[in-house]
Each structure stands twice: as structure tokens, then as C-alpha cells.
Amino acid sequence: MFSGSHQLTIDDKGRLAIPACFRKELAECCASQMVITRGPNPCLEIYPANEFQRIADEIDQMEDRQMAETLKGIVIGLAVQTELDKQGRVLLPPLLRKHARLNGAAVLMGQIRRFDLWPDDLWNERYGDGLQSIDAQVVDAFRTLKR
Amino acid sequence: MFSGSHQLTIDDKGRLAIPACFRKELAECCASQMVITRGPNPCLEIYPANEFQRIADEIDQMEDRQMAETLKGIVIGLAVQTELDKQGRVLLPPLLRKHARLNGAAVLMGQIRRFDLWPDDLWNERYGDGLQSIDAQVVDAFRTLKR
DNA sequence: TTCTTTGTGGGTAGCTGTGGGGAGTTACTC
DNA sequence: GAGTAACTCCCCACAGCTACCCACAAAGAA
Numbered sequence: 001m002f003s004g005s006h007q008l009t010i011d012d013k014g015r016l017a018i019p020a021c022f023r024k025e026l027a028e029c030c031a032s033q034m035v036i037t038r039g040p041n042p043c044l045e046i047y048p049a050n051e052f053q054r055i056a057d058e059i060d061q062m063e064d065r066q067m068a069e070t071l072k073g074i075v076i077g078l079a080v081q082t083e084l085d086k087q088g089r090v091l092l093p094p095l096l097r098k099h100a101r102l103n104g105a106a107v108l109m110g111q112i113r114r115f116d117l118w119p120d121d122l123w124n125e126r127y128g129d130g131l132q133s134i135d136a137q138v139v140d141a142f143r144t145l146k147r
Numbered sequence: 148m149f150s151g152s153h154q155l156t157i158d159d160k161g162r163l164a165i166p167a168c169f170r171k172e173l174a175e176c177c178a179s180q181m182v183i184t185r186g187p188n189p190c191l192e193i194y195p196a197n198e199f200q201r202i203a204d205e206i207d208q209m210e211d212r213q214m215a216e217t218l219k220g221i222v223i224g225l226a227v228q229t230e231l232d233k234q235g236r237v238l239l240p241p242l243l244r245k246h247a248r249l250n251g252a253a254v255l256m257g258q259i260r261r262f263d264l265w266p267d268d269l270w271n272e273r274y275g276d277g278l279q280s281i282d283a284q285v286v287d288a289f290r291t292l293k294r
Numbered sequence: 295t296t297c298t299t300t301g302t303g304g305g306t307a308g309c310t311g312t313g314g315g316g317a318g319t320t321a322c323t324c
Numbered sequence: 325g326a327g328t329a330a331c332t333c334c335c336c337a338c339a340g341c342t343a344c345c346c347a348c349a350a351a352g353a354a
Contacts, residue, residue: 005225009311145205146260147261160342166301
């Protein structure tokens with residue numbers, strides 16, 4: 001499971017060091033093969049390769065063919081398969097970096113099966129200092145969890 | 148079961164000594180593997196790893212996918228898996244410490260399946276000296292308990 | 295008392311994230 | 325085809341952090 005947020009920097013060459021704990025998880029679950037793509041949020045989503053395969057299959061088998069085509073264009077169309085270099089970093093392709101306005105400070109946030117890469121400022125706005133109060137509905141949902 | 152409140156200090160390095168009684172419980176139930184995250188209250192919540200896994204699964208499998216994504220961002224996104232060091236302490240990651248404004252005096256409060264870490268002052272306000280009277284509804288609920 | 299347990303503080307070696315040089319490859323221009 | 329630019333990926337270096345070790349004081353037990 002991927003969890004936790006990690007403040008990192010994307011260097012001038014567009015490289016991002018994956019945190020050691022994520023590296024371990026990736027090595028176990030997919031031999032460090034992963035896929036970077038976009039999602040509905042203004043960030044990039046990074047999946048273990050096998051997990052992304054499952055999603056691609058799900059899209060491929062949707063009843064609504066029109067929607068399947070649209071999703072293919074958006075999700076699959078920008079997805080890049082990649083792996084870690086010898087230093088445990090990934091190179092973010094310029095197109096993806098541009099799409100999420102990523103350069104310099106960034107936050108990598110675990111999301112169970114995947115992890116998301118946010119520009120530092122957007123992440124803070126939504127999940128960091130900017131998160132002053134949690135929506136009442138969300139708090140309710142939270143409290144339905146037995147914890 | 149985790150119960151009771153313990154006044155402790157977080158040292159300059161961000162370490163927190165877990166009370167001996169909690170340590171025993173953790174060793175038994177989850178080989179001292181635990182997860183620290185945020186909850187609806189202005190404190191941190193600490194779960195045995197298996198207990199947190201159950202909650203993560205529950206979120207992962209919610210019908211309402213929108214809500215699942217929101218909860219993942221808030222709960223999973225800040226959750227850090229950790230274990231005790233050889234001295235029985237945990238290192239609180241800076242991001243979590245910052246979120247709950249934790250430094251120096253703190254209170255660790257058992258909550259059956261988990262335990263919560265409060266800044267000393269906030270805890271006192273809510274459960275210590277500051278707790279002048281108990282809400283009538285709460286007293287009623289209390290009285291429905293067979294005791 | 296003496297010994298043990300427990301919470302706290304600090305030194306230090308090794309790991310991890312970051313930056314930069316440079317070799318090899320590819321793509322493009324002339 | 326030759327030259328050049330862009331890019332990728334390797335290596336090395338370094339600073340900061342983590343997690344180990346040791347030490348010590350307070351409290352409780354024998």
C-alpha cells in the first residue's frame with residue numbers, strides 16, 4: 001500500500017527521486033515497472049505497471065464504447081511506461097511535466113494502489129496548510145469507519 | 148485495548164517514547180508495526196498496522212467512489228507506516244508534526260483500537276482542566292450503558 | 295539500600311534525497 | 325555524411341536526516 005506525503009524536488013533535468021519506502025513497495029509488487037499518466041486532478045498519477053494494466057483492461061471492456069474512446073484518449077493517451085534509474089529516480093517526460101505544471105518543489109502522495117505527484121503549492125492548498133476545515137459530509141463518512 | 152492518557156514530551160529530534168503498556172499491546176497485536184495519520188480532530192491518530200489496513204480496505208471499497216477519493220486524500224495521503232526504534236520510540240515525520248502543531252509537551256490517549264496524540268494544551272482544553280461539564284446528551288448515552 | 299524499568303537526551307555512522315559532470319544515443323540541420 | 329543539439333542514464337559528491345548506540349535521572353520493586 002502506498003501512503004503518506006513526501007516533499008521532494010524535481011531537478012533541472014526533470015528527475016524525481018522516489019522515496020525509499022515507495023521504492024521497496026514498487027520492487028515487490030511490479031519489479032519497479034510503473035506507468036505515469038494524468039487523472040481528473042491537476043496532478044500526475046503513478047501506477048505499478050500491473051495495476052495500470054488492470055485499469056486499461058477495465059476501460060477496454062466498458063459497455064459505453066463512446067466513453068471508452070474518450071477515456072482512452074485522456075488516460076491511456078498520455079500514459080508513459082517507465083522504470084527507476086540506478087539512483088532510484090524517474091525521469092518525468094516534458095509533456096507530462098508541462099501538463100501538471102511541475103518544476104521544483106513537489107509532493108508525492110500515496111493513495112493505496114497508486115501515488116500522485118502534485119506541484120507543491122497546489123498540494124498545500126488542498127491537503128496541507130490550506131486545508132483549514134474538513135467538509136462536514138466528509139467528517140461524517142470518516143466517522144462511519146470503525147476506528 | 149489502548150486506554151488511559153499519558154503525558155509525554157516530543158524531543159528536539161521529533162521522537163516520542165511510547166508508554167510501556169502501549170508497547171506491550173503493539174508487540175502482541177501487530178509486531179510493533181503501526182500507522183500514524185490525521186483524523187477529524189486536531190490531533191494525530193496512531194493505529195496498529197493491521198487495524199489501519201482494515202480501514203484502508205474499507206475506504207478502498209466504498210460504493211461512493213467520489214467520497215473514497217476524498218478520504219484517500221485526507222486519511223491515506225498523510226498516513227505514515229512506522230515502527231518502534233530499539234528504545235521504544237517513534238519518529239514523527241515533520242509534516243505530521245506540523246499538521247497537529249506538535250512539539251514539546253503532548254498527551255497520548257488510548258482509544259480502544261487506536262490511540263491519539265494531542266498537543267498538551269488542546270488536550271487539556273477538551274479532556275483535562277477545560278472539561279467543566281459533560282453535555283446532557285452524552286450523559287444520557289452514558290446512562291444507557293449497562294454498568 | 296540496590297536493582298530494574300521507563301522516559302529523556304545526545305553522539306554518530308549510514309542511508310537518502312539532491313546536484314552536477316560526463317559518456318552514449320538519437321534526432322535534426324546543413 | 326558530418327556536425328550539432330537535445331536527451332537519457334550512468335557515476336560521484338555532499339548535506340541532512342534517520343536510527344542506532346550509550347548515558348542518565350526518576351520512579352517503583354525487591
